[in-house]
Amino acid sequence: xxxxxxxxxxxxxSFGDVEVLKGIDLDIYPAEKVAIIGPSGSGKTxxxxxxxxxxxxTSGDIIVDGTNLWKMEKNGEMVEANEKHLRSVRGDIGxxxxxxxxxxxxxxxxxxxxxxxNVKKEDKKEVRERSIQMLERVxxxxxLNNYPSQLSGGQKQRVAMARALVMRPKIMLFDEVxxxxxxxxxxxxxxxxxxxxxxxxxxxxxVTHEMDFALDIADKVLFLxxxxxxxxxxxxxxxxxxxxxxxxxxxxxxxx
Amino acid sequence: MDNIISIITQxxxxxxITISVLLAAALLSYFIAFVAGLCRLSKNIFLxxxxxxxxxxxxxxSLIVQLFWFYYAIPILFNIDLGxxxxxxxxxxxxxxxxxxxxxxxxxxxxxxxxxxxxxTALNMSSFQRMRLIIFPQAVxxxxxxxxxxxxxxxxxxxxxxxxxxGDILYHGNIMRSTNLSQAPLIYLIILIFYFVLALPLIWLTxxxxxxxKKGVAS
Numbered sequence: 519x520x521x522x523x524x525x526x527x528x529x530x531x532s533f534g535d536v537e538v539l540k541g542i543d544l545d546i547y548p549a550e551k552v553a554i555i556g557p558s559g560s561g562k563t564x565x566x567x568x569x570x571x572x573x574x575x576t577s578g579d580i581i582v583d584g585t586n587l588w589k590m591e592k593n594g595e596m597v598e599a600n601e602k603h604l605r606s607v608r609g610d611i612g613x614x615x616x617x618x619x620x621x622x623x624x625x626x627x628x629x630x631x632x633x634x635x636n637v638k639k640e641d642k643k644e645v646r647e648r649s650i651q652m653l654e655r656v657x658x659x660x661x662l663n664n665y666p667s668q669l670s671g672g673q674k675q676r677v678a679m680a681r682a683l684v685m686r687p688k689i690m691l692f693d694e695v696x697x698x699x700x701x702x703x704x705x706x707x708x709x710x711x712x713x714x715x716x717x718x719x720x721x722x723x724x725v726t727h728e729m730d731f732a733l734d735i736a737d738k739v740l741f742l743x744x745x746x747x748x749x750x751x752x753x754x755x756x757x758x759x760x761x762x763x764x765x766x767x768x769x770x771x772x773x774x
Numbered sequence: 775m776d777n778i779i780s781i782i783t784q785x786x787x788x789x790x791i792t793i794s795v796l797l798a799a800a801l802l803s804y805f806i807a808f809v810a811g812l813c814r815l816s817k818n819i820f821l822x823x824x825x826x827x828x829x830x831x832x833x834x835x836s837l838i839v840q841l842f843w844f845y846y847a848i849p850i851l852f853n854i855d856l857g858x859x860x861x862x863x864x865x866x867x868x869x870x871x872x873x874x875x876x877x878x879x880x881x882x883x884x885x886x887x888x889x890x891x892x893x894x895t896a897l898n899m900s901s902f903q904r905m906r907l908i909i910f911p912q913a914v915x916x917x918x919x920x921x922x923x924x925x926x927x928x929x930x931x932x933x934x935x936x937x938x939x940x941g942d943i944l945y946h947g948n949i950m951r952s953t954n955l956s957q958a959p960l961i962y963l964i965i966l967i968f969y970f971v972l973a974l975p976l977i978w979l980t981x982x983x984x985x986x987x988k989k990g991v992a993s
Binding site for chain 1: 887893895
Protein backbone atom coordinates (compact mmCIF):
# COMPACT_ATOMS: atom_id res chain seq x y z
CA UNK A 519 0.00 0.00 0.00
CA UNK A 520 1.12 3.55 -0.68
CA UNK A 521 2.58 5.78 2.01
CA UNK A 522 -0.05 7.62 4.03
CA UNK A 523 -0.40 11.29 3.14
CA UNK A 524 -1.33 12.14 6.73
CA UNK A 525 -0.29 10.31 9.86
CA UNK A 526 -1.36 11.12 13.44
CA UNK A 527 0.97 9.68 16.06
CA UNK A 528 -0.34 9.59 19.62
CA UNK A 529 -1.94 13.03 19.33
CA UNK A 530 -3.38 14.53 22.49
CA UNK A 531 -5.30 17.77 22.82
CA SER A 532 -6.46 19.53 25.96
CA PHE A 533 -8.48 22.70 26.33
CA GLY A 534 -7.57 23.93 29.78
CA ASP A 535 -8.05 21.00 32.13
CA VAL A 536 -10.24 19.08 29.75
CA GLU A 537 -8.49 16.48 27.65
CA VAL A 538 -10.52 16.25 24.46
CA LEU A 539 -8.30 13.86 22.50
CA LYS A 540 -6.51 11.12 24.42
CA GLY A 541 -4.05 9.64 21.96
CA ILE A 542 -5.09 9.55 18.33
CA ASP A 543 -3.26 7.26 15.88
CA LEU A 544 -4.53 7.51 12.38
CA ASP A 545 -3.31 7.07 8.81
CA ILE A 546 -4.97 8.74 5.86
CA TYR A 547 -3.92 7.57 2.39
CA PRO A 548 -3.96 9.55 -0.84
CA ALA A 549 -7.46 9.64 -2.35
CA GLU A 550 -8.91 7.90 0.68
CA LYS A 551 -12.35 9.04 1.90
CA VAL A 552 -12.53 8.99 5.67
CA ALA A 553 -15.66 9.67 7.70
CA ILE A 554 -15.41 10.54 11.38
CA ILE A 555 -18.57 9.88 13.36
CA GLY A 556 -19.33 9.97 17.03
CA PRO A 557 -21.28 11.80 19.71
CA SER A 558 -20.90 15.57 19.94
CA GLY A 559 -18.08 16.65 22.20
CA SER A 560 -16.05 13.57 21.33
CA GLY A 561 -13.35 15.65 19.60
CA LYS A 562 -14.17 14.93 15.94
CA THR A 563 -13.83 18.51 14.81
CA UNK A 564 -10.64 19.02 16.82
CA UNK A 565 -8.94 16.23 14.86
CA UNK A 566 -9.32 18.01 11.55
CA UNK A 567 -8.81 21.52 12.97
CA UNK A 568 -5.34 20.47 14.12
CA UNK A 569 -4.55 19.27 10.60
CA UNK A 570 -5.69 22.66 9.22
CA UNK A 571 -3.39 24.35 11.79
CA UNK A 572 -6.32 26.08 13.50
CA UNK A 573 -5.57 24.27 16.75
CA UNK A 574 -2.23 23.01 17.98
CA UNK A 575 -1.89 19.56 19.52
CA THR A 576 -0.91 19.37 23.18
CA SER A 577 1.39 16.46 22.40
CA GLY A 578 2.07 13.97 19.63
CA ASP A 579 2.93 14.43 15.97
CA ILE A 580 0.98 15.03 12.81
CA ILE A 581 2.96 14.11 9.70
CA VAL A 582 1.82 15.52 6.36
CA ASP A 583 3.46 14.03 3.27
CA GLY A 584 6.51 13.10 5.31
CA THR A 585 6.88 16.48 7.07
CA ASN A 586 6.08 17.09 10.71
CA LEU A 587 3.34 19.74 10.67
CA TRP A 588 3.63 21.24 14.14
CA LYS A 589 7.37 20.80 14.70
CA MET A 590 10.39 21.87 12.74
CA GLU A 591 14.08 21.33 12.98
CA LYS A 592 16.19 24.18 14.27
CA ASN A 593 19.89 23.75 15.12
CA GLY A 594 19.43 19.99 15.23
CA GLU A 595 16.50 20.17 17.64
CA MET A 596 12.79 19.83 17.05
CA VAL A 597 11.04 23.03 18.06
CA GLU A 598 7.51 24.36 17.73
CA ALA A 599 6.72 25.27 14.14
CA ASN A 600 6.60 28.94 13.16
CA GLU A 601 4.14 30.42 10.70
CA LYS A 602 6.49 30.00 7.75
CA HIS A 603 6.78 26.29 8.41
CA LEU A 604 3.03 25.87 8.87
CA ARG A 605 2.41 27.67 5.60
CA SER A 606 4.85 25.49 3.72
CA VAL A 607 3.12 22.31 4.93
CA ARG A 608 -0.58 23.21 4.94
CA GLY A 609 -0.68 24.40 1.30
CA ASP A 610 -2.02 21.01 0.17
CA ILE A 611 -4.88 21.05 2.66
CA GLY A 612 -8.26 22.69 2.19
CA UNK A 613 -11.21 22.97 4.51
CA UNK A 614 -14.94 23.63 4.39
CA UNK A 615 -16.58 24.93 7.55
CA UNK A 616 -19.88 24.43 9.28
CA UNK A 617 -20.68 28.14 9.02
CA UNK A 618 -19.31 28.60 5.48
CA UNK A 619 -17.05 31.54 6.43
CA UNK A 620 -17.30 33.14 3.02
CA UNK A 621 -15.71 36.56 2.73
CA UNK A 622 -18.74 38.88 2.82
CA UNK A 623 -16.98 41.86 1.23
CA UNK A 624 -16.16 39.94 -1.94
CA UNK A 625 -18.36 38.53 -4.71
CA UNK A 626 -18.44 34.76 -4.88
CA UNK A 627 -16.08 34.82 -7.85
CA UNK A 628 -13.64 36.97 -5.87
CA UNK A 629 -14.01 34.59 -2.93
CA UNK A 630 -12.69 31.83 -5.18
CA UNK A 631 -9.97 33.90 -6.85
CA UNK A 632 -8.31 35.68 -3.96
CA UNK A 633 -6.22 32.83 -2.57
CA UNK A 634 -4.83 31.37 -5.81
CA UNK A 635 -3.83 34.86 -6.92
CA ASN A 636 -2.48 36.23 -3.65
CA VAL A 637 -1.20 33.08 -1.98
CA LYS A 638 -0.08 30.91 -4.87
CA LYS A 639 0.72 33.86 -7.15
CA GLU A 640 -1.01 32.21 -10.07
CA ASP A 641 -1.98 33.92 -13.29
CA LYS A 642 -5.13 35.98 -12.78
CA LYS A 643 -6.77 35.07 -16.08
CA GLU A 644 -6.20 31.37 -15.60
CA VAL A 645 -7.49 31.52 -12.01
CA ARG A 646 -10.57 33.36 -13.18
CA GLU A 647 -11.39 30.70 -15.75
CA ARG A 648 -10.78 27.92 -13.28
CA SER A 649 -12.93 29.63 -10.64
CA ILE A 650 -15.81 30.09 -13.07
CA GLN A 651 -15.56 26.43 -14.09
CA MET A 652 -15.59 25.38 -10.46
CA LEU A 653 -18.58 27.57 -9.63
CA GLU A 654 -20.41 26.16 -12.63
CA ARG A 655 -19.58 22.69 -11.41
CA VAL A 656 -21.29 23.39 -8.08
CA UNK A 657 -24.25 24.88 -9.93
CA UNK A 658 -23.63 28.57 -9.29
CA UNK A 659 -22.39 29.73 -12.68
CA UNK A 660 -25.18 32.31 -12.80
CA UNK A 661 -24.24 33.94 -9.48
CA LEU A 662 -20.61 34.88 -10.11
CA ASN A 663 -21.03 38.53 -9.21
CA ASN A 664 -23.41 38.07 -6.30
CA TYR A 665 -22.33 38.67 -2.74
CA PRO A 666 -22.58 35.89 -0.16
CA SER A 667 -25.39 37.72 1.66
CA GLN A 668 -27.55 37.24 -1.44
CA LEU A 669 -27.27 33.44 -1.35
CA SER A 670 -29.06 30.70 0.55
CA GLY A 671 -27.16 28.57 3.06
CA GLY A 672 -26.85 25.69 0.62
CA GLN A 673 -25.52 27.98 -2.08
CA LYS A 674 -23.03 29.52 0.34
CA GLN A 675 -21.72 26.12 1.28
CA ARG A 676 -21.34 25.18 -2.38
CA VAL A 677 -19.34 28.37 -2.95
CA ALA A 678 -17.17 27.45 0.04
CA MET A 679 -16.43 24.10 -1.58
CA ALA A 680 -15.60 25.69 -4.92
CA ARG A 681 -13.31 28.14 -3.11
CA ALA A 682 -11.43 25.27 -1.49
CA LEU A 683 -11.26 23.22 -4.70
CA VAL A 684 -9.80 26.05 -6.76
CA MET A 685 -6.70 25.74 -4.55
CA ARG A 686 -6.31 22.13 -5.79
CA PRO A 687 -5.74 20.58 -2.38
CA LYS A 688 -4.54 17.02 -1.94
CA ILE A 689 -6.58 16.73 1.25
CA MET A 690 -10.02 18.23 1.81
CA LEU A 691 -11.53 18.55 5.26
CA PHE A 692 -15.27 18.89 5.78
CA ASP A 693 -16.32 20.07 9.22
CA GLU A 694 -20.02 19.28 9.72
CA VAL A 695 -20.76 21.13 6.52
CA UNK A 696 -24.49 20.46 6.56
CA UNK A 697 -25.17 21.06 10.26
CA UNK A 698 -26.01 24.74 9.86
CA UNK A 699 -28.33 24.20 6.90
CA UNK A 700 -32.10 23.98 6.70
CA UNK A 701 -33.05 20.35 6.10
CA UNK A 702 -34.27 20.95 2.57
CA UNK A 703 -30.87 22.40 1.59
CA UNK A 704 -28.77 19.50 2.87
CA UNK A 705 -29.28 17.40 -0.25
CA UNK A 706 -27.76 19.85 -2.72
CA UNK A 707 -24.60 20.14 -0.62
CA UNK A 708 -24.25 16.38 -0.21
CA UNK A 709 -24.62 15.98 -3.97
CA UNK A 710 -21.60 18.21 -4.51
CA UNK A 711 -19.55 16.25 -1.98
CA UNK A 712 -20.56 13.02 -3.64
CA UNK A 713 -19.49 14.45 -6.98
CA UNK A 714 -16.11 15.46 -5.57
CA UNK A 715 -15.64 12.09 -3.93
CA UNK A 716 -16.39 10.29 -7.17
CA UNK A 717 -14.47 12.44 -9.62
CA UNK A 718 -11.52 13.96 -7.76
CA UNK A 719 -8.61 11.95 -6.48
CA UNK A 720 -7.91 13.96 -3.33
CA UNK A 721 -8.12 12.52 0.16
CA UNK A 722 -11.24 13.61 2.03
CA UNK A 723 -11.99 13.67 5.72
CA UNK A 724 -15.60 14.28 6.68
CA VAL A 725 -16.78 15.04 10.16
CA THR A 726 -20.49 14.51 9.86
CA HIS A 727 -23.81 13.63 11.39
CA GLU A 728 -25.21 12.54 8.02
CA MET A 729 -24.71 8.90 8.87
CA ASP A 730 -26.10 7.17 5.80
CA PHE A 731 -24.28 9.54 3.49
CA ALA A 732 -20.97 9.09 5.29
CA LEU A 733 -21.26 5.33 5.23
CA ASP A 734 -22.13 5.46 1.57
CA ILE A 735 -19.09 7.35 0.32
CA ALA A 736 -16.46 6.53 2.95
CA ASP A 737 -13.65 4.02 2.40
CA LYS A 738 -12.95 4.14 6.11
CA VAL A 739 -15.16 5.04 9.05
CA LEU A 740 -13.85 6.13 12.44
CA PHE A 741 -16.04 6.06 15.50
CA LEU A 742 -14.70 8.57 17.97
CA UNK A 743 -15.82 8.24 21.56
CA UNK A 744 -14.53 10.06 24.62
CA UNK A 745 -11.37 11.23 22.92
CA UNK A 746 -10.22 7.94 21.41
CA UNK A 747 -10.88 6.11 18.18
CA UNK A 748 -13.12 3.40 19.55
CA UNK A 749 -13.68 1.63 16.26
CA UNK A 750 -12.37 1.90 12.72
CA UNK A 751 -12.69 0.01 9.50
CA UNK A 752 -14.67 -0.13 6.30
CA UNK A 753 -18.24 1.10 6.51
CA UNK A 754 -19.69 -2.38 6.52
CA UNK A 755 -17.22 -3.60 9.16
CA UNK A 756 -18.03 -0.76 11.48
CA UNK A 757 -21.77 -0.75 10.99
CA UNK A 758 -22.70 -4.35 10.52
CA UNK A 759 -20.10 -6.25 12.45
CA UNK A 760 -18.93 -4.09 15.29
CA UNK A 761 -19.64 -5.40 18.75
CA UNK A 762 -18.91 -2.02 20.33
CA UNK A 763 -21.98 -1.32 22.42
CA UNK A 764 -21.59 2.43 22.46
CA UNK A 765 -21.29 2.46 18.68
CA UNK A 766 -24.40 0.34 18.32
CA UNK A 767 -26.22 2.63 20.72
CA UNK A 768 -25.01 5.68 18.81
CA UNK A 769 -26.11 4.23 15.45
CA UNK A 770 -29.50 3.11 16.71
CA UNK A 771 -30.35 6.69 17.58
CA UNK A 772 -29.95 7.59 13.91
CA UNK A 773 -31.97 4.66 12.69
CA UNK A 774 -34.94 5.40 14.91
CA MET B 775 -32.73 92.06 8.44
CA ASP B 776 -29.63 94.19 7.90
CA ASN B 777 -28.59 93.03 11.32
CA ILE B 778 -28.81 89.40 10.36
CA ILE B 779 -26.89 89.93 7.15
CA SER B 780 -24.10 91.83 8.87
CA ILE B 781 -23.81 89.14 11.54
CA ILE B 782 -23.70 86.42 8.89
CA THR B 783 -20.99 88.18 6.92
CA GLN B 784 -18.96 88.69 10.11
CA UNK B 785 -19.30 85.09 11.28
CA UNK B 786 -18.61 83.77 7.78
CA UNK B 787 -15.13 85.30 8.00
CA UNK B 788 -14.30 82.45 10.37
CA UNK B 789 -15.42 79.73 7.98
CA UNK B 790 -12.04 79.10 6.42
CA ILE B 791 -10.42 78.57 9.85
CA THR B 792 -13.22 76.31 11.11
CA ILE B 793 -13.25 74.22 7.95
CA SER B 794 -9.48 74.03 7.46
CA VAL B 795 -8.87 73.07 11.09
CA LEU B 796 -11.60 70.44 10.84
CA LEU B 797 -10.27 68.89 7.64
CA ALA B 798 -6.64 68.84 8.78
CA ALA B 799 -7.48 67.58 12.26
CA ALA B 800 -9.79 64.90 10.86
CA LEU B 801 -7.19 63.55 8.42
CA LEU B 802 -4.43 63.62 11.02
CA SER B 803 -6.66 61.97 13.63
CA TYR B 804 -7.60 59.17 11.21
CA PHE B 805 -3.93 58.55 10.58
CA ILE B 806 -3.15 58.50 14.31
CA ALA B 807 -6.15 56.24 14.90
CA PHE B 808 -4.94 53.57 12.47
CA VAL B 809 -1.35 53.67 13.69
CA ALA B 810 -2.33 53.60 17.38
CA GLY B 811 -5.13 51.07 16.84
CA LEU B 812 -2.77 48.65 15.10
CA CYS B 813 -0.07 49.24 17.72
CA ARG B 814 -2.59 48.25 20.39
CA LEU B 815 -2.97 44.91 18.61
CA SER B 816 0.75 44.41 18.12
CA LYS B 817 2.58 41.45 19.61
CA ASN B 818 5.21 43.84 20.96
CA ILE B 819 4.28 44.52 24.58
CA PHE B 820 6.26 47.77 24.74
CA LEU B 821 4.43 49.17 21.74
CA UNK B 822 1.10 48.07 23.19
CA UNK B 823 1.67 49.60 26.60
CA UNK B 824 3.11 52.83 25.23
CA UNK B 825 0.15 53.32 22.89
CA UNK B 826 -2.23 52.44 25.71
CA UNK B 827 -0.67 55.15 27.84
CA UNK B 828 -1.13 57.73 25.08
CA UNK B 829 -4.76 56.74 24.59
CA UNK B 830 -5.64 56.86 28.28
CA UNK B 831 -3.94 60.22 28.83
CA UNK B 832 -5.69 61.84 25.90
CA UNK B 833 -9.07 60.26 26.57
CA UNK B 834 -8.87 60.92 30.28
CA UNK B 835 -8.08 64.62 30.25
CA SER B 836 -9.82 67.69 28.90
CA LEU B 837 -9.32 68.80 25.32
CA ILE B 838 -9.14 72.47 26.35
CA VAL B 839 -6.38 71.74 28.82
CA GLN B 840 -4.54 69.68 26.22
CA LEU B 841 -4.85 72.60 23.82
CA PHE B 842 -3.38 74.98 26.42
CA TRP B 843 -0.59 72.51 27.10
CA PHE B 844 0.38 72.47 23.45
CA TYR B 845 -0.02 76.24 23.19
CA TYR B 846 1.49 77.54 26.45
CA ALA B 847 3.18 74.80 28.46
CA ILE B 848 5.12 72.63 26.05
CA PRO B 849 6.95 75.49 24.29
CA ILE B 850 8.15 76.74 27.69
CA LEU B 851 8.97 73.37 29.25
CA PHE B 852 10.73 71.76 26.32
CA ASN B 853 11.57 74.77 24.24
CA ILE B 854 9.79 73.19 21.27
CA ASP B 855 8.12 75.30 18.65
CA LEU B 856 4.96 73.55 17.50
CA GLY B 857 4.39 76.11 14.77
CA UNK B 858 1.47 78.45 14.25
CA UNK B 859 -1.73 78.61 16.29
CA UNK B 860 -3.37 76.78 13.43
CA UNK B 861 -1.03 73.80 13.59
CA UNK B 862 -1.23 73.68 17.38
CA UNK B 863 -5.02 73.61 17.20
CA UNK B 864 -4.91 70.86 14.59
CA UNK B 865 -2.41 68.77 16.56
CA UNK B 866 -4.34 69.03 19.83
CA UNK B 867 -7.68 68.11 18.31
CA UNK B 868 -6.17 65.32 16.22
CA UNK B 869 -4.28 63.80 19.15
CA UNK B 870 -7.41 63.87 21.29
CA UNK B 871 -9.81 62.39 18.75
CA UNK B 872 -7.13 60.08 17.39
CA UNK B 873 -7.06 58.47 20.83
CA UNK B 874 -10.81 57.81 20.76
CA UNK B 875 -10.77 56.66 17.15
CA UNK B 876 -7.89 54.25 17.73
CA UNK B 877 -10.18 52.35 20.08
CA UNK B 878 -12.76 52.21 17.28
CA UNK B 879 -10.08 50.81 14.94
CA UNK B 880 -8.98 48.24 17.51
CA UNK B 881 -12.52 47.20 18.39
CA UNK B 882 -13.57 46.84 14.76
CA UNK B 883 -10.59 44.66 13.89
CA UNK B 884 -11.27 42.45 16.91
CA UNK B 885 -14.95 42.14 16.09
CA UNK B 886 -14.43 40.59 12.66
CA UNK B 887 -15.58 37.02 13.27
CA UNK B 888 -12.94 34.38 14.05
CA UNK B 889 -14.32 32.27 11.22
CA UNK B 890 -12.92 34.78 8.76
CA UNK B 891 -9.39 34.32 10.07
CA UNK B 892 -9.89 30.56 10.03
CA UNK B 893 -11.14 30.53 6.45
CA UNK B 894 -8.18 32.68 5.39
CA THR B 895 -5.81 30.33 7.21
CA ALA B 896 -7.40 27.36 5.46
CA LEU B 897 -6.56 29.11 2.18
CA ASN B 898 -2.96 29.29 3.43
CA MET B 899 -2.80 33.07 3.75
CA SER B 900 -0.01 34.57 5.84
CA SER B 901 -0.97 36.66 8.84
CA PHE B 902 -0.24 39.82 6.85
CA GLN B 903 -2.41 38.65 3.94
CA ARG B 904 -5.21 37.76 6.34
CA MET B 905 -5.13 41.27 7.74
CA ARG B 906 -4.78 43.04 4.40
CA LEU B 907 -7.23 41.05 2.31
CA ILE B 908 -9.82 39.77 4.78
CA ILE B 909 -9.89 41.41 8.22
CA PHE B 910 -9.00 45.01 7.47
CA PRO B 911 -11.46 45.59 4.59
CA GLN B 912 -14.30 44.35 6.78
CA ALA B 913 -13.13 46.24 9.85
CA VAL B 914 -12.99 49.50 7.90
CA UNK B 915 -16.63 49.09 6.90
CA UNK B 916 -17.53 48.67 10.55
CA UNK B 917 -15.56 51.75 11.53
CA UNK B 918 -17.35 54.11 9.15
CA UNK B 919 -20.35 55.08 11.32
CA UNK B 920 -18.18 55.75 14.38
CA UNK B 921 -15.68 57.71 12.32
CA UNK B 922 -18.60 59.81 11.09
CA UNK B 923 -19.85 60.45 14.61
CA UNK B 924 -16.44 61.46 15.90
CA UNK B 925 -15.90 63.74 12.89
CA UNK B 926 -19.11 65.57 13.76
CA UNK B 927 -17.83 65.95 17.32
CA UNK B 928 -14.52 67.16 15.95
CA UNK B 929 -16.33 69.88 14.02
CA UNK B 930 -17.80 71.15 17.27
CA UNK B 931 -14.43 70.71 18.98
CA UNK B 932 -12.84 73.14 16.51
CA UNK B 933 -14.61 75.98 18.34
CA UNK B 934 -11.98 75.63 21.07
CA UNK B 935 -9.31 77.12 18.82
CA UNK B 936 -10.98 80.50 19.38
CA UNK B 937 -9.43 80.26 22.86
CA UNK B 938 -5.92 80.37 21.43
CA UNK B 939 -6.73 83.42 19.40
CA UNK B 940 -7.76 81.84 16.13
CA GLY B 941 -10.43 83.56 14.04
CA ASP B 942 -12.94 80.74 13.60
CA ILE B 943 -16.69 81.34 13.39
CA LEU B 944 -17.14 81.44 17.16
CA TYR B 945 -14.28 83.94 17.53
CA HIS B 946 -15.85 86.36 15.05
CA GLY B 947 -19.23 85.99 16.71
CA ASN B 948 -17.70 86.72 20.11
CA ILE B 949 -16.14 89.92 18.77
CA MET B 950 -19.53 91.14 17.55
CA ARG B 951 -21.14 90.27 20.85
CA SER B 952 -18.48 92.18 22.80
CA THR B 953 -19.36 95.37 20.95
CA ASN B 954 -23.11 94.81 21.10
CA LEU B 955 -24.33 92.65 23.97
CA SER B 956 -28.03 93.04 23.15
CA GLN B 957 -27.41 91.17 19.90
CA ALA B 958 -26.07 88.12 21.75
CA PRO B 959 -29.12 85.84 21.25
CA LEU B 960 -29.21 86.47 17.52
CA ILE B 961 -25.44 86.12 17.12
CA TYR B 962 -25.29 82.79 18.93
CA LEU B 963 -28.33 81.52 17.09
CA ILE B 964 -26.63 82.24 13.81
CA ILE B 965 -23.42 80.55 14.99
CA LEU B 966 -25.44 77.46 15.92
CA ILE B 967 -26.98 77.43 12.49
CA PHE B 968 -23.50 77.69 10.92
CA TYR B 969 -22.34 74.63 12.84
CA PHE B 970 -25.48 72.76 11.97
CA VAL B 971 -25.17 73.45 8.28
CA LEU B 972 -21.50 72.42 8.37
CA ALA B 973 -22.48 69.22 10.15
CA LEU B 974 -25.17 68.31 7.60
CA PRO B 975 -22.85 66.72 5.03
CA LEU B 976 -21.08 64.86 7.85
CA ILE B 977 -24.41 63.56 9.14
CA TRP B 978 -25.28 62.45 5.63
CA LEU B 979 -21.91 60.72 5.24
CA THR B 980 -22.37 58.97 8.57
CA UNK B 981 -25.74 57.62 7.45
CA UNK B 982 -24.12 56.43 4.25
CA UNK B 983 -21.40 54.79 6.32
CA UNK B 984 -23.98 52.97 8.41
CA UNK B 985 -25.53 51.52 5.28
CA UNK B 986 -22.15 50.37 3.95
CA UNK B 987 -21.28 48.91 7.33
CA LYS B 988 -24.44 46.83 7.40
CA LYS B 989 -23.49 45.13 4.15
CA GLY B 990 -20.41 43.08 3.62
CA VAL B 991 -19.34 42.25 7.14
CA ALA B 992 -19.31 38.89 8.88
CA SER B 993 -19.96 39.08 12.57
